[in-house]
Amino acid sequence: MKNFTSVKDIPDLKKAVETAFEIKKNRFAYQHLGKNKTMVLIFFNSSLRTRLSTQKAAMNLGMNTMVMNVNEDGWQLESELGVIMDGDKPEHLKEAIPVIGKYCDVIGVRAFAKYQNKEDDYAENILNQFVEYAGVPIVSMEGATRHPLQSYADLVTIEEFKTKERPKVVMTWAPHPRALPQAVPNSFVEWMRETDYELVVTHPEGYELAPQFMGDVKVEYDQNKAFEGADFIYAKNWASYSSYGKILSKDFGWTVNEEKMKLTNNAKFMHCLPVRRNVVVTDGVLDGPWSVVVEQAANREITAQAVLKMILEQAQ
Amino acid sequence: MKNFTSVKDIPDLKKAVETAFEIKKNRFAYQHLGKNKTMVLIFFNSSLRTRLSTQKAAMNLGMNTMVMNVNEDGWQLESELGVIMDGDKPEHLKEAIPVIGKYCDVIGVRAFAKYQNKEDDYAENILNQFVEYAGVPIVSMEGATRHPLQSYADLVTIEEFKTKERPKVVMTWAPHPRALPQAVPNSFVEWMRETDYELVVTHPEGYELAPQFMGDVKVEYDQNKAFEGADFIYAKNWASYSSYGKILSKDFGWTVNEEKMKLTNNAKFMHCLPVRRNVVVTDGVLDGPWSVVVEQAANREITAQAVLKMILEQAQ
Amino acid sequence: MKNFTSVKDIPDLKKAVETAFEIKKNRFAYQHLGKNKTMVLIFFNSSLRTRLSTQKAAMNLGMNTMVMNVNEDGWQLESELGVIMDGDKPEHLKEAIPVIGKYCDVIGVRAFAKYQNKEDDYAENILNQFVEYAGVPIVSMEGATRHPLQSYADLVTIEEFKTKERPKVVMTWAPHPRALPQAVPNSFVEWMRETDYELVVTHPEGYELAPQFMGDVKVEYDQNKAFEGADFIYAKNWASYSSYGKILSKDFGWTVNEEKMKLTNNAKFMHCLPVRRNVVVTDGVLDGPWSVVVEQAANREITAQAVLKMILEQAQ
Numbered sequence: 015m016k017n018f019t020s021v022k023d024i025p026d027l028k029k030a031v032e033t034a035f036e037i038k039k040n041r042f043a044y045q046h047l048g049k050n051k052t053m054v055l056i057f058f059n060s061s062l063r064t065r066l067s068t069q070k071a072a073m074n075l076g077m078n079t080m081v082m083n084v085n086e087d088g089w090q091l092e093s094e095l096g097v098i099m100d101g102d103k104p105e106h107l108k109e110a111i112p113v114i115g116k117y118c119d120v121i122g123v124r125a126f127a128k129y130q131n132k133e134d135d136y137a138e139n140i141l142n143q144f145v146e147y148a149g150v151p152i153v154s155m156e157g158a159t160r161h162p163l164q165s166y167a168d169l170v171t172i173e174e175f176k177t178k179e180r181p182k183v184v185m186t187w188a189p190h191p192r193a194l195p196q197a198v199p200n201s202f203v204e205w206m207r208e209t210d211y212e213l214v215v216t217h218p219e220g221y222e223l224a225p226q227f228m229g230d231v232k233v234e235y236d237q238n239k240a241f242e243g244a245d246f247i248y249a250k251n252w253a254s255y256s257s258y259g260k261i262l263s264k265d266f267g268w269t270v271n272e273e274k275m276k277l278t279n280n281a282k283f284m285h286c287l288p289v290r291r292n293v294v295v296t297d298g299v300l301d302g303p304w305s306v307v308v309e310q311a312a313n314r315e316i317t318a319q320a321v322l323k324m325i326l327e328q329a330q
Numbered sequence: 331m332k333n334f335t336s337v338k339d340i341p342d343l344k345k346a347v348e349t350a351f352e353i354k355k356n357r358f359a360y361q362h363l364g365k366n367k368t369m370v371l372i373f374f375n376s377s378l379r380t381r382l383s384t385q386k387a388a389m390n391l392g393m394n395t396m397v398m399n400v401n402e403d404g405w406q407l408e409s410e411l412g413v414i415m416d417g418d419k420p421e422h423l424k425e426a427i428p429v430i431g432k433y434c435d436v437i438g439v440r441a442f443a444k445y446q447n448k449e450d451d452y453a454e455n456i457l458n459q460f461v462e463y464a465g466v467p468i469v470s471m472e473g474a475t476r477h478p479l480q481s482y483a484d485l486v487t488i489e490e491f492k493t494k495e496r497p498k499v500v501m502t503w504a505p506h507p508r509a510l511p512q513a514v515p516n517s518f519v520e521w522m523r524e525t526d527y528e529l530v531v532t533h534p535e536g537y538e539l540a541p542q543f544m545g546d547v548k549v550e551y552d553q554n555k556a557f558e559g560a561d562f563i564y565a566k567n568w569a570s571y572s573s574y575g576k577i578l579s580k581d582f583g584w585t586v587n588e589e590k591m592k593l594t595n596n597a598k599f600m601h602c603l604p605v606r607r608n609v610v611v612t613d614g615v616l617d618g619p620w621s622v623v624v625e626q627a628a629n630r631e632i633t634a635q636a637v638l639k640m641i642l643e644q645a646q
Numbered sequence: 647m648k649n650f651t652s653v654k655d656i657p658d659l660k661k662a663v664e665t666a667f668e669i670k671k672n673r674f675a676y677q678h679l680g681k682n683k684t685m686v687l688i689f690f691n692s693s694l695r696t697r698l699s700t701q702k703a704a705m706n707l708g709m710n711t712m713v714m715n716v717n718e719d720g721w722q723l724e725s726e727l728g729v730i731m732d733g734d735k736p737e738h739l740k741e742a743i744p745v746i747g748k749y750c751d752v753i754g755v756r757a758f759a760k761y762q763n764k765e766d767d768y769a770e771n772i773l774n775q776f777v778e779y780a781g782v783p784i785v786s787m788e789g790a791t792r793h794p795l796q797s798y799a800d801l802v803t804i805e806e807f808k809t810k811e812r813p814k815v816v817m818t819w820a821p822h823p824r825a826l827p828q829a830v831p832n833s834f835v836e837w838m839r840e841t842d843y844e845l846v847v848t849h850p851e852g853y854e855l856a857p858q859f860m861g862d863v864k865v866e867y868d869q870n871k872a873f874e875g876a877d878f879i880y881a882k883n884w885a886s887y888s889s890y891g892k893i894l895s896k897d898f899g900w901t902v903n904e905e906k907m908k909l910t911n912n913a914k915f916m917h918c919l920p921v922r923r924n925v926v927v928t929d930g931v932l933d934g935p936w937s938v939v940v941e942q943a944a945n946r947e948i949t950a951q952a953v954l955k956m957i958l959e960q961a962q
Binding site for chain 2: 682684686710712714716718719720721724727728729730731732733736737738740741742744745746748749750
C-alpha cells in the first residue's frame with residue numbers, strides 16, 4: 015500500500031481483516047518494521063481517538079512519532095493555488111507538505127470538510143495536495159469525504175461481534191446540534207459495500223448521502239422498520255448533502271433509545287465517537303448490553319497499525 | 331499500587347522515600363519495567379513541571395508517552411451524568427476515559443478545582459471518573475483537592491535537606507492576585523501528618539483548610555511566631571475554604587521576606603512553583619541561601635518515577 | 647560545543663560542513679550518543695520546520711524529546727528582573743529555566759524579537775537567560791537577532807548546489823504584509839562572512855541591517871544590478887532596523903520573479919520558509935528550475951543533528 019485514503023487502497027479486504035486480528039493477538043511482534051522510521055501526524059482539526067490510537071499504532075511498530083496541530087503550532091496554511099498571499103496565511107501547502115515529507119517516512123493528515131463549498135470539500139483539496147506533494151506515504155486520519163481508519167475499525171468490530179455469516183447492518187441518522195461532516199457515513203457505506211452484509215441506511219428525507227458513495231444501497235425512511243431484525247445499529251449524525259451543510263432536522267424522534275433497540279435482533283450498538291448522550295443515543299443504550307462503542311474505538315489502534323504495517327512492508 | 335491519588339495509596343512511606351533515593355542514584359536501571367508500556371498524560375489545566383517531569387519519569391522507565399491538552403487537542407468533555415448533551419461539550423467522560431484506557435497502560439490526569447461548587451470539587455468528580463472508568467491505573471497529576479506527586483517530592487526534599495531527625499516544618503499562606511486551589515496545601519498537610527515532623531500551619535483568619543485534611547494540626551495565626559525556630563518554610567497561597575474560593579486578603583505583610591527568614595533556624599525555603607516573585611516571596615529569599623525550590627522541582631521527576639515504578643511492578 | 651546561539655560557537659566551520667555531509671549519508675550511525683538523553687524544545691513562537699527538524703534530529707541520535715508551547719501548555723513567563731509579579735504572568739524565567747534544565751540534557755528555545763524595544767531585542771534577553779540559568783546546553787531555535795540553525799542549513803545547501811569554488815551569493819529584501827524579525831538576514835550575513843563567497847545584500851533604502859552584523863558587506867540598492875551574475879538568490883523580508891520594527895515599503899517591484907532570475911547566472915533560489923507566494927516571490931520562480939527551498943529546509947534536520955552531535959560529544 016502506498017497511500018491510505020479509501021477502501022480502494024486495500025488490495026484484499028479479507029486479508030486486511032485477518033491482519034488486524036493477528037496484530038490484536040500480538041501488537042509488538044513487528045517492531046523491526048518501524049525501526050528508525052518516523053510518522054508525523056498533522057491535525058487541521060480536533061482529535062482524541064485518532065490522535066492517540068494512531069500514535070500508539072506507530073509506537074507499537076517501533077516508529078517514532080511527531081504530532082502537530084498545524085494551524086496553532088505552525089503557520090496558517092494556504093491551500094488555494096495561484097493566490098497572492100498577502101492575507102492571514104503565511105505558508106502554502108506546496109511548501110509545507112514536501113518539507114514535512116523530508117522529516118519523516120509516513121504522514122497522517124486530518125482535514126475535515128469546511129462546508130463552505132461542496133465542490134471544494136468533495137475534491138479533497140487538502141488531502142490530495144498531501145498525496146501529490148509529500149513524497150512519502152499519506153494516511154488519511156479523516157478527510158473531507160471519508161474516514162477510512164474509522165471504517166476499517168468498524169469492519170473489524172462487526173467481524174468480531176457478528177453471530178451470523180451475513181449480518182444485517184443498519185446505519186441510522188440521528189439528531190445533533192451542529193452540522194457534522196459526511197465523512198464517517200460516506201466511508202462506512204463505502205466499506206460495507208465491499209462486504210456481503212445486508213446494509214440498510216435510514217434517515218429523514220433530505221439527508222440522502224452523495225450518490226457516488228451510496229450506489230444502489232437501500233434507503234429506508236422509516237427508522238423503526240429499518241431496525242427490525244438488525245444485528246448492528248450504527249448511529250451517526252450528518253448534515254445534508256443536497257442542501258449542502260445544512261441542518262434540516264433536529265428531531266429527537268430519531269434518537270436511538272432502548273425501545274428501538276428492542277426492535278432489533280439483539281443488535282450491537284456502534285458509533286464512531288464522540289457521541290452526544292441523550293441526543294444521538296440515550297444513556298440507557300450506551301450503558302446497556304447493546305453498546306460496543308468502546309471496543310470499536312479500541313480497534314482504531316489495531317487497524318491503524320495494520321495500515322502502517324502494510325505501508326512499511328511495501329516501503330522496504 | 332493500583333492508582334495514585336493520595337498518600338493513602340502508598341503502602342509504606344518510609345520505603346517509598348528509600349525507593350526515591352535509589353532512583354535518584356540511577357534513574358535508568360529499571361527500563362525493563364516500561365518496555366512496550368505507554369503512559370497518556372491528560373491535561374485539563376496548564377502545566378510545566380508536572381508535564382515535563384512525569385514524561386521524563388516515564389521515559390526513564392523505558393515507557394512511551396502521549397500528551398493531550400484534552401479540551402484543546404480533543405473535544406470539550408462533559409462530566410455530569412444524565413445530561414442532554416446539546417450544548418458545547420460533544421463528548422462525555424464515560425466514553426472518553428475508557429477509550430483512552432484502551433490505548434495505554436497508565437493514565438496521568440490533571441483536573442483542578444473549578445471553585446464553582448465546593449461539594450463538586452471536594453467530590454473529585456473528574457479524577458474519580460477516571461479511576462472508575464479507565465480500566466488502567468490512574469496517576470493524579472493534581473486533582474481538585476490534592477497534588478500527591480508534589481507532596482511526595484516535598485517529602486523527599488525535606489528528607490534530603492533536613493539537619494535533624496525531627497525538623498520543624500512551617501507551611502505559610504502568602505498573598506496572590508488570583509484565587510488558587512487548595513490542592514497543594516491540603517496534600518502537603520496530609521503527607522506531613524504521616525511523618526513525625528513538627529508541623530505548624532500559619533495563615534490569616536478565614537483561610538482555615540478543610541478539617542478532613544487538617545485534623546488536629548496546629549494553626550498559628552501569628553506568622554512571625556510560627557517562623558521561630560523553623561527548619562523548613564513552605565510558602566503557598568490558597569483561596570478560602572469556608573468562604574469557598576474567595577480571596578479574603580492580599581496583605582503583603584504575609585509575603586515571605588529575608589527578615590522573616592532570619593527568625594528561623596536557618597530554614598530552607600520551599601514552594602511548589604510557579605511562584606510570583608515579590609508577591610508570595612521576595613527576590614532576596616528566592617535568590618538567597620535559603621531557597622531549595624529548584625531542587626524541590628527536580629525531585630518531581632524522581633518521585634513520579636517512583637510512583638510509576640510501583641504501578642508497573644504491581645501490574646506485572 | 648557548550649551552547650549554540652551563533653556561528654561563533656562553531657569551532658571549525660569547514661569541519662562543521664563535513665560533519666553535516668557525513669550525517670546526511672547515514673543519519674542513524676550515532677545513536678549511542680543520545681541514549682538516555684533528553685532534549686526539551688521550548689517554543690515562545692510558532693514553528694513548523696524547526697519543530698519537526700530538531701525533534702527528528704534528536705531522535706536520529708537516539709534522544710528522547712519533549713515539546714512545549716510554553717505560554718499555552720505551561721504558564722505565561724515573566725522575563726524582567728525585580729518586578730512585583732502581580733500581573734498576568736505567574737512564573738519567572740529564573741525559576742522556569744533551571745527547572746526545565748533539571749528534566750533534560752539539552753534545551754532548544756525559540757524566542758522571537760518582539761519589536762517593542764530595540765535594546766531589549768538586541769540584548770537577547772530571553773535566550774541569554776536560558777544560557778545563564780539552564781545548567782545544560784542551550785540550542786537557539788531562533789532568537790531575537792539570529793537564527794543559526796537556519797544559517798547552518800543555508801551554508802550546507804550552498805555547498806551542496808554550488809558549481810564554482812567561490813559563488814556569488816545575493817541576499818535580497820522582498821515585500822511582506824507583516825513586520826518580520828531580522829534574525830534570519832542578520833544570521834545569514836554573519837555566517838556568509840565566515841566563508842570566502844562573494845556576498846551582496848540588496849534592499850530599499852532604510853532597510854539597512856544592524857552594523858554589528860553587516861560589517862563591511864556590500865549593499866547594492868539596485869536589485870537588478872545585484873542579481874547580475876548571481877549564483878544564489880536568498881530572498882527574505884525584514885522590518886527596518888533604523889526605524890525599528892517599521893514597514894517602510896511594500897513595493898511589489900522587489901518581489902523576486904522569473905525576469906529577475908534570468909539576470910542571474912542560472913542562480914538557485916533560496917528562502918528559509920514560510921514564504922508568501924506572489925508577494926516575496928512568484929509561483930513561477932518557486933515552481934521553476936531555480937528553487938531549492940525544499941532541499942534547503944531538508945538540511946535543517948541534518949544541521950540540527952550536527953549541532954546536537956557536537957554538544958553530546960562534548961558532554962561525554
